Amino acid sequence: MTVVENKAERAEGWNRPQVIEPDGEGELLEVAMGPHHPSTHGVFRMDVALDGERVVRLKPVFGYLHRNHEKIAEGASYLASMPYTDRLDYFCSLTNNWAYALAVEKLVGQVVPERAEYIRVILAELTRVQNHASSIGFLIQEMGASGTPLMYAFKEREKILDLFESLTGSRMMCNYMRFGGCRVDVSASWLDATRKVVAGLPAFVDEFEALLSSNEILMARCQGVGILRPELAINAGVSGPMLRGSGVNYDVRKVDHYGIYDRFKFRIPLGDHGDIYDRYMVRILEMRESIKIIEQALRDLPAGPIMDTRAKLRGFRPKPGEAYGRIEAPKGELGFYLISDGGLNPYRYRVRPPSLINLTILEDMCLGHNVADVVLIFGSVDIVLGEVDR
Amino acid sequence: MLGDGILKGMAETARNFFGSFVSDERLTTVEYPEQRIPTVEAARVFPFLVYDGANWEAGMRCVACQICEKECPPKCIYIEKSADKKPDFVGKQQFYPTRFDIDVSVCMSCQICVEVCPFEAIKMDTQFELATEDRFGGLLYDRKELSRSNEYYHSIHPTEAGEVDARLAEEKAKVEARAKAAAEAAAAKAAAAANPTQLAGGGS
Numbered sequence: 001m002t003v004v005e006n007k008a009e010r011a012e013g014w015n016r017p018q019v020i021e022p023d024g025e026g027e028l029l030e031v032a033m034g035p036h037h038p039s040t041h042g043v044f045r046m047d048v049a050l051d052g053e054r055v056v057r058l059k060p061v062f063g064y065l066h067r068n069h070e071k072i073a074e075g076a077s078y079l080a081s082m083p084y085t086d087r088l089d090y091f092c093s094l095t096n097n098w099a100y101a102l103a104v105e106k107l108v109g110q111v112v113p114e115r116a117e118y119i120r121v122i123l124a125e126l127t128r129v130q131n132h133a134s135s136i137g138f139l140i141q142e143m144g145a146s147g148t149p150l151m152y153a154f155k156e157r158e159k160i161l162d163l164f165e166s167l168t169g170s171r172m173m174c175n176y177m178r179f180g181g182c183r184v185d186v187s188a189s190w191l192d193a194t195r196k197v198v199a200g201l202p203a204f205v206d207e208f209e210a211l212l213s214s215n216e217i218l219m220a221r222c223q224g225v226g227i228l229r230p231e232l233a234i235n236a237g238v239s240g241p242m243l244r245g246s247g248v249n250y251d252v253r254k255v256d257h258y259g260i261y262d263r264f265k266f267r268i269p270l271g272d273h274g275d276i277y278d279r280y281m282v283r284i285l286e287m288r289e290s291i292k293i294i295e296q297a298l299r300d301l302p303a304g305p306i307m308d309t310r311a312k313l314r315g316f317r318p319k320p321g322e323a324y325g326r327i328e329a330p331k332g333e334l335g336f337y338l339i340s341d342g343g344l345n346p347y348r349y350r351v352r353p354p355s356l357i358n359l360t361i362l363e364d365m366c367l368g369h370n371v372a373d374v375v376l377i378f379g380s381v382d383i384v385l386g387e388v389d390r
Numbered sequence: 391m392l393g394d395g396i397l398k399g400m401a402e403t404a405r406n407f408f409g410s411f412v413s414d415e416r417l418t419t420v421e422y423p424e425q426r427i428p429t430v431e432a433a434r435v436f437p438f439l440v441y442d443g444a445n446w447e448a449g450m451r452c453v454a455c456q457i458c459e460k461e462c463p464p465k466c467i468y469i470e471k472s473a474d475k476k477p478d479f480v481g482k483q484q485f486y487p488t489r490f491d492i493d494v495s496v497c498m499s500c501q502i503c504v505e506v507c508p509f510e511a512i513k514m515d516t517q518f519e520l521a522t523e524d525r526f527g528g529l530l531y532d533r534k535e536l537s538r539s540n541e542y543y544h545s546i547h548p549t550e551a552g553e554v555d556a557r558l559a560e561e562k563a564k565v566e567a568r569a570k571a572a573a574e575a576a577a578a579k580a581a582a583a584a585n586p587t588q589l590a591g592g593g594s
Contacts, residue, residue, distance in 0.1 A: 165430055
């Protein structure tokens, strides 16, 4: 008896939207959106079955950008995988670096010096600001506002990328974090430049909000569209702004306190309805919270070494065992799972990519909506194909 | 009122548009081939090999230890070790690469070769305009094309090159001091061997 009830509960919990039945007039139209569709952020295909304008079925097709990242990493040394992690989510290479460094540090049992932790937080939050700004820009572009909001976002992103370049040498493929610290120390002039950029960020978010938040077209297109229910979001393993947009209070920064996040005062913005507008709003508010974190970290940044003195760059053999390092990347929970067999390279190397897992519920959000909304819902997931396919 | 938000957004755009006429800060782009943004000091594009002195072949710092070849993530480096040895900057006999190729069409500018090199021999260039008509041979650089003088290294990464030079000078001074001490010890020993009675008398 109870088993049946549980089953029913579980079926309820999944809370999938009812299957959309075609109205019986005419035939269904099957459209392959992508892999070269301009709205698909790269090479991603959606096989959409349409009844008129309504979506009846949607099948995401992954794998066009598969690069064999995990298998390559199993054959390469621990250090040699670090630059490859930049290429997962190429918008946020620094958070990818951090997640991988965290996994290896757990595996080896290394401690990270204070200063390096602060630098990591500053860089990760800068990454979050620029990722959210540009992802909102892309979302608005898919709404039809081709250019203006995206260029506003990119103008600000440019300043942050300049900071990354002057510190790490590269704008997007930073390859900056190392096991047990960071590669180069920040200079006083870099910190001054960062303070200047960070001081300008709140004005940018205000400007962005004045431009967009109360725009009637944006509201009409976003509110009540692509609703993701919290139960489904939890069951599907969705994370990041997608999950918080649905009102689930879950942020790895608060749950795990990895690094030194327990020292900073910041809040987790939550959505109410789980529609596109909530996700947009959560991203805007997260940018504001990130700015607060950066300000606190810049204020408290201690002096000291940036590398653990016992850390080895190459040729180390971790003890046999496994480790999972996860962080709150801008797109969601990014995790690296490593198994060591005592050799120079990992026995198993697995990435838990937020983009891929957030994308799996695309059909549930799109059913019953118009084709034009599919583009928007897809944009609100905020994915990077480099991370989806790896 | 319906349309308020749109008007507000348009006011923002107008502010930026007209603002770009009065404030240079709002102009964020440059016309690339005519105008250039100076490259930052930390910039990295593709690796090159550093040599000391005037002759690239004699002064090459690389000792063909092949660590970079092993650590390179996309495996774009190919090295052949010499059979004979030549003196390095401190005068110690070392191997040298008879062949050192980097396929820059494979290289991903990650700087790991620079980090693992114990001899400060490979560094990152900042030259990025490398278009060529020959996509195979033209992008496969051999050791002559890769070699750059230490002065050139100083001109692109002044701070880093200064640190490297200081480190190498320190190492050289240490080696020389050790050699001097060894020579003095040898001389003392030779002197002691020449008249053993004196040493025995002094020792007792």
